[in-house]
Amino acid sequence: MTRIWLLITGVLAIIVFATSLLVVIPNTMIGQVRVPSQLAPYTGQQARGRAVYVAQGCVYCHSQQVRDPVYTSDKDRGWGPRATVPSDYVYDKPHQLGTMRTGPDLINIGVRQPSDQWHHTHLFNPRSLMPWSIMPAFPYLYDVRDSSSLKPGEVFYSVAGGKLPTGKVIVPTADADALVAYLKSLKRTYPVPTGNEPAARSIGGRSEQTMP
Amino acid sequence: MTATLSPHVVELTTSITDLENLDIRLRADASSRQVALRAISFSVIWLIIGSAFGLMASFKLHMPDWLVSSPVLTFGRIRSAHLNAMAYGWASSAMLGVSVWIIPRLVHTELRVPKAAEAGLYIWNIGMVLGIVGILAGYSDGLEWLEMPRYWADPFFVIGGGLVGLSLLSTIAMREVEHLYVSVWYILAAFIWFPIIFVIGNWPTFSGVESAAVNWFYAHNALGLWLTPVCLAAAYYFIPKILGRPIYSYQLSLLGFWTLGFFYSLNGMHHLIGGPLPTWMITTSIVASGLMIIPVMAVGVNQHMTLNKRFGALRYSPTLRFIVFGSVAYTLVSLQGVFMAFREVNRLTHFTHVTVAHAHLGLYSFVTMIMFGSIYYILPRLLGREWVSEKLISWHFWTVGIGQIVYLVPLTVAGMVQGVAMADPTSTWEQVVKAMMPGLIGRSVGGTLLTIGHCVFAYHVWLMFRGARSRQGLPPFHEVAPIITRRTKASFVSGGAA
Amino acid sequence: MLPSSLTVTLAITILGLLTVAAFLWAWRKGQFDRINDQAMLAMDDDDFNVARPWETVAQRAERVAAHGPTQLPAVPGIWGGAR
Ligand code: HEM
Ligand code: HEM
Numbered sequence: 001m002t003r004i005w006l007l008i009t010g011v012l013a014i015i016v017f018a019t020s021l022l023v024v025i026p027n028t029m030i031g032q033v034r035v036p037s038q039l040a041p042y043t044g045q046q047a048r049g050r051a052v053y054v055a056q057g058c059v060y061c062h063s064q065q066v067r068d069p070v071y072t073s074d075k076d077r078g079w080g081p082r083a084t085v086p087s088d089y090v091y092d093k094p095h096q097l098g099t100m101r102t103g104p105d106l107i108n109i110g111v112r113q114p115s116d117q118w119h120h121t122h123l124f125n126p127r128s129l130m131p132w133s134i135m136p137a138f139p140y141l142y143d144v145r146d147s148s149s150l151k152p153g154e155v156f157y158s159v160a161g162g163k164l165p166t167g168k169v170i171v172p173t174a175d176a177d178a179l180v181a182y183l184k185s186l187k188r189t190y191p192v193p194t195g196n197e198p199a200a201r202s203i204g205g206r207s208e209q210t211m212p
Numbered sequence: 213m214t215a216t217l218s219p220h221v222v223e224l225t226t227s228i229t230d231l232e233n234l235d236i237r238l239r240a241d242a243s244s245r246q247v248a249l250r251a252i253s254f255s256v257i258w259l260i261i262g263s264a265f266g267l268m269a270s271f272k273l274h275m276p277d278w279l280v281s282s283p284v285l286t287f288g289r290i291r292s293a294h295l296n297a298m299a300y301g302w303a304s305s306a307m308l309g310v311s312v313w314i315i316p317r318l319v320h321t322e323l324r325v326p327k328a329a330e331a332g333l334y335i336w337n338i339g340m341v342l343g344i345v346g347i348l349a350g351y352s353d354g355l356e357w358l359e360m361p362r363y364w365a366d367p368f369f370v371i372g373g374g375l376v377g378l379s380l381l382s383t384i385a386m387r388e389v390e391h392l393y394v395s396v397w398y399i400l401a402a403f404i405w406f407p408i409i410f411v412i413g414n415w416p417t418f419s420g421v422e423s424a425a426v427n428w429f430y431a432h433n434a435l436g437l438w439l440t441p442v443c444l445a446a447a448y449y450f451i452p453k454i455l456g457r458p459i460y461s462y463q464l465s466l467l468g469f470w471t472l473g474f475f476y477s478l479n480g481m482h483h484l485i486g487g488p489l490p491t492w493m494i495t496t497s498i499v500a501s502g503l504m505i506i507p508v509m510a511v512g513v514n515q516h517m518t519l520n521k522r523f524g525a526l527r528y529s530p531t532l533r534f535i536v537f538g539s540v541a542y543t544l545v546s547l548q549g550v551f552m553a554f555r556e557v558n559r560l561t562h563f564t565h566v567t568v569a570h571a572h573l574g575l576y577s578f579v580t581m582i583m584f585g586s587i588y589y590i591l592p593r594l595l596g597r598e599w600v601s602e603k604l605i606s607w608h609f610w611t612v613g614i615g616q617i618v619y620l621v622p623l624t625v626a627g628m629v630q631g632v633a634m635a636d637p638t639s640t641w642e643q644v645v646k647a648m649m650p651g652l653i654g655r656s657v658g659g660t661l662l663t664i665g666h667c668v669f670a671y672h673v674w675l676m677f678r679g680a681r682s683r684q685g686l687p688p689f690h691e692v693a694p695i696i697t698r699r700t701k702a703s704f705v706s707g708g709a710a
Numbered sequence: 711m712l713p714s715s716l717t718v719t720l721a722i723t724i725l726g727l728l729t730v731a732a733f734l735w736a737w738r739k740g741q742f743d744r745i746n747d748q749a750m751l752a753m754d755d756d757d758f759n760v761a762r763p764w765e766t767v768a769q770r771a772e773r774v775a776a777h778g779p780t781q782l783p784a785v786p787g788i789w790g791g792a793r
Binding site: 236237318389391392393394395448449452453455456458459461462463465466521522524525527528 | 746748749751752753754757758760762764765766769773
């Protein structure tokens with residue numbers, strides 16, 4: 001080979017071809033996804049919780065997808081009633097599909113664990129609930145306080161499993177409250193959208209409905 | 213230009229018969245010297261930083277209450293700091309250095325606009341610092357392989373990589389040879405591909421599953437169109453050169469180049485097998501993954517046949533030893549990857565530590581080992597002195613060699629057990645977690661060995677830069693005793709490491 | 711949706727045809743002639759004159775026959791820039 005331009009052309013052709021096939025075509029051709037009527041956009045607090053989820057890097061241990069029950073046991077493990085579909089993720093930006101399950105899948109954690117108490121004590125120290133858990137503790141999301149110092153109306157939780165000295169309780173920070181609100185919102189149990197829903201939009205995410 | 217090299221070099225020119233050839237290499241090396249030396253020193257610093265993060269992440273997975281009081285040190289942040297410090301700091305900086313050093317040699321001329329290359333290197337590394345600080349401070353973009361903040365770290369990589377690419381391109385344009393060797397193809401292609409895919413990967417408009425598709429389109433191409441080609445280029449240069457015989461089949465290497473580019477670029481969706489994407493996208497990537505057999509075997513057969521009947525060379529040259537280790541790992545990791553891309557296998561191995569083991573077989577045993585080998589060859593030639601101690605090289609090789617086995621084998625096995633346990637809906641999550649524990653602990657032990665090896669290597673590089681008195685050595689191959697396995701009384705003075 | 715998919719299909723087809731054309735052109739122009747000789751591009755002449763301790767007698771004889779006698783080693787301690 002003696003011609004650089006030939007080499008450069010070939011190299012560019014390869015990347016243009018691949019980008020067309022895997023980025024441009026999906027964007028233009030199959031980009032029409034129905035917004036499921038049962039799926040509400042994230043509220044401000046849930047969106048903040050999602051940002052906390054992203055910033056702590058939860059995705060490195062938790063996926064958010066249920067694969068096809070025909071050839072995986074995701075459904076049988078109780079992670080969701082059906083495989084998830086593109087429209088389940090219209091409000092997700094950035095996506096958090098994940099490639100690792102050091103911990104269980106979370107796309108339906110809001111169904112499995114609806115309790116604030118459970119989430120807060122679990123996040124404060126997972127081993128307070130499951131001694132064998134290897135999930136990191138997130139004590140920095142909580143204020144540890146004397147139960148005597150609580151003001152009336154303040155929300156607090158006690159922690160089981162000997163993870164706190166007696167007389168101490170945890171008070172969630174705003175971040176912790178937001179994170180739990182987000183986790184509780186993770187529910188993709190409605191039936192797969194049939195296509196009769198009103199609003200069609202591009203999964204390209206250029207609509208204002210995406211998470212702020 | 214000899215003035216910038218050590219005084220020995222001037223002497224050397226008179227002691228070698230083939231002056232013209234030598235002169236080309238001297239001119240080439242002198243022109244890339246400064247950039248390549250800087251790049252290598254930056255890369256070694258990132259190697260140490262990345263090892264600290266990796267080791268910390270590894271221990272955290274079986275000591276979950278260790279260092280949890282600050283968000284900066286939480287597993288998720290340390291882990292992505294590790295990935296980015298290693299892939300973009302260590303491997304990429306080393307690759308920048310190797311590229312600016314190899315290209316002038318292969319096109320028989322000086323590195324052009326070396327100032328641009330040097331500026332590019334600095335800009336890249338500034339981006340690294342901003343990126344790692346951003347991740348640790350909680351400003352991750354949230355996309356694997358693209359965590360560094362989109363607006364205040366990522367532009368540095370496009371501009372920095374682009375500037376180095378510009379310098380390489382002008383060098384190639386001013387070449388004094390007619391034909392371009394295959395290593396030049398790989399490097400040139402990688403420097404064109406990288407800025408393009410990096411911009412696409414960071415494009416801010418995507419959301420939902422499309423953002424996942426673009427994420428993995430980028431991440432796979434970062435492996436296949438950036439890290440892999442430069443490392444293959446180094447292997448295609450050093451193996452023939454050290455053995456003194458040209459590559460077995462040049463046709464095969466060309467076939468390997470074009471098929472690598474064409475198939476690798478379509479591989480990305482195999483990271484999302486079973487995920488909520490249109491099936492045709494995933495199927496396309498699975499087919500392209502299967503076809504990767506072609507470039508992989510082209511490289512594997514070629515390098516094996518070049519080395520054939522000369523395996524004894526591995527005992528003499530550390531460069532060759534590290535690079536052949538890396539090349540074998542390339543074949544292994546790719547064949548493993550092809551299997552992991554099939555739905556039947558992937559349904560078990562996806563989401564398990566088999567993937568992490570595969571990632572390190574690729575990024576450690578292939579990429580990192582090839583970069584170690586290249587640095588062993590390049591540094592003595594740029595500094596005008598031999599490596600200080602064969603013992604240190606030996607220690608480096610054996611700690612990282614054994615470290616990799618201890619890291620990879622238990623993790624792969626544990627990952628498989630984890631996958632089988634997860635596939636059985638009657639197993640509890642507690643059983644799944646317990647299944648992966650031996651692998652997690654094995655990784656910490658292996659990772660500790662690797663980190664020790666990295667410290668030995670960094671210390672040795674530091675001794676080199678500091679100008680520690682090297683033992684007076686002969687150029688490579690005049691050394692009689694094998695210098696890695698065992699040191700007997702040599703009839704020549706010691707040396708000749710690379 | 712249809713027009714844009716048509717555009718993309720068309721663009722890819724044109725790109726593909728251009729690639730094929732470039733390849734044929736390169737072939738006709740002799741870019742792929744004597745291809746195995748290009749493997750020598752990585753080698754410098756003196757790479758072949760250096761004796762290597764792992765060579766067998768036969769391998770050494772073969773190399774010397776093809777590339778001339780082994781060069782004397784350079785002076786010990788001399789490193790920079792070459793080889
Ligand atoms: C000191 C030696 C090393 C140790 C102890 C180490 C440890 C780790 C750990 C604990 C993880 C997280 C795995 C998980 O999420 O379960 C990881 C991921 C990763 N490391 Fe390393 N590592 C080392 C060296 C390297 C090197 C040299 C590179 C690259 C040049 C590298 C590249 C990566 C990549 C790409 C991932 C992400 C893997 C994935 O997403 O599947 N590591 N490493
Ligand atoms: C033909 C070659 C290859 C094929 C077909 C292949 C296939 C795969 C597949 C299917 C996965 C996804 C595993 C999963 O999540 O279930 C994967 C992950 C990975 N591969 Fe490969 N691989 C190949 C070569 C390589 C090479 C040469 C490298 C290193 C330079 C490499 C590095 C990685 C890394 C780092 C990951 C983990 C990505 C992440 O999750 O962060 N692979 N590979």
